[in-house]
Amino acid sequence: xxxxxxxxxxxxGAIMAAVxxxxxxxxxxxxxxxxxxxxxxxxxxxxxxxxxxAYPDVYHVPKIYGQQPAYIVKALQAYKSGERSxxxxxxxxxxxxxxxMADLAAYYAGGAK
Amino acid sequence: MNRILTIAVVAAIxxxxxxxxxxxxxxxxxxxxxxxxxxxxxxDGNKPTGPxxxxxxxxxxxxxxxxxxxxxxxxxxxxxxxGFAATLSVQDMDDLAAWFASQSSNLVTHR
Numbered sequence: 001x002x003x004x005x006x007x008x009x010x011x012x013g014a015i016m017a018a019v020x021x022x023x024x025x026x027x028x029x030x031x032x033x034x035x036x037x038x039x040x041x042x043x044x045x046x047x048x049x050x051x052x053x054a055y056p057d058v059y060h061v062p063k064i065y066g067q068q069p070a071y072i073v074k075a076l077q078a079y080k081s082g083e084r085s086x087x088x089x090x091x092x093x094x095x096x097x098x099x100x101m102a103d104l105a106a107y108y109a110g111g112a113k
Numbered sequence: 114m115n116r117i118l119t120i121a122v123v124a125a126i127x128x129x130x131x132x133x134x135x136x137x138x139x140x141x142x143x144x145x146x147x148x149x150x151x152x153x154x155x156x157d158g159n160k161p162t163g164p165x166x167x168x169x170x171x172x173x174x175x176x177x178x179x180x181x182x183x184x185x186x187x188x189x190x191x192x193x194x195x196g197f198a199a200t201l202s203v204q205d206m207d208d209l210a211a212w213f214a215s216q217s218s219n220l221v222t223h224r
Contacts, residue, residue, distance in 0.1 A: 057179065063171065063221055064220075068164055068165065074165045110219065
C-alpha cells in the first residue's frame with residue numbers, strides 16, 4: 001500500500017515534469033508568419049544566391065533556409081552574447097529579442113513558404 | 114600602361130577562378146566524415162541527432178571550412194566542436210567541406 005502510494009507520487013511527478021517541459025518547449029516555438037515580417041535585416045545577405053561576406057574574411061554567407069530552428073536560435077544568441085564574433089551578425093543579433101529569434105528560426109526552418 | 118592593366122585583370126580573374134574551385138577531395142571527406150562528424154550530423158550531414166546541431170549537407174564549402182578553422186582556433190567557442198576540429202588538418206577541412214557541400218539537402222538561399 002505504501003509502495004503503491006509512492007509509485008503514484010513518482011508517476012504524478014514524472015507527468016508534471018513532462019508537461020512543464022512541453023510547455024517550456026512551446027514557449028520557445030516561434031511563428032513563421034511573424035518571422036516573415038522580420039526578414040528585412042536578413043535577406044540583404046542571406047537572401048542572395050552566392051552572396052559573400054567581405055569582412056572580416058571573404059566567404060559565402062551560409063544558406064539558412066531549411067536549417068534546424070534550434071540551431072538558428074543558438075547561433076543568434078551566440079552572436080548577441082559575443083560568443084560568436086562576426087561584426088554584422090553581432091550588430092543585428094543585439095537588436096533581436098528571444099521572440100524575434102524564435103520567429104525568424106521558425107520562418108527559416110521552412111514554416112512559411 | 115594598358116597592357117599592365119590587362120595582365121593584372123587577367124591574373125585577377127585566373128586567381129579568382131582557381132580559388133573558387135573546391136580544393137577538397139570529396140571521397141576523402143566522406144571517409145573522414147564517417148569517423149568524425151557522422152555520429153552527430155548524420156553521414157551526409159543531413160540528419161543531425163540534436164535539434165540544435167546544424168544541417169551541413171548542401172552548405173557552402175568555404176563557410177564549412179571557416180567554421181571548422183574558427184572552432185580549431187577557438188575564435189568560435191564550442192567545447193564539442195573544438196575537440197573535433199582540433200584533430201583536423203587544413204586538408205581534412207577542405208575535404209570535409211567538399212563532401213558536405215556536394216550532398217543534397219533542403220538547405221537553400223531563400224528570401
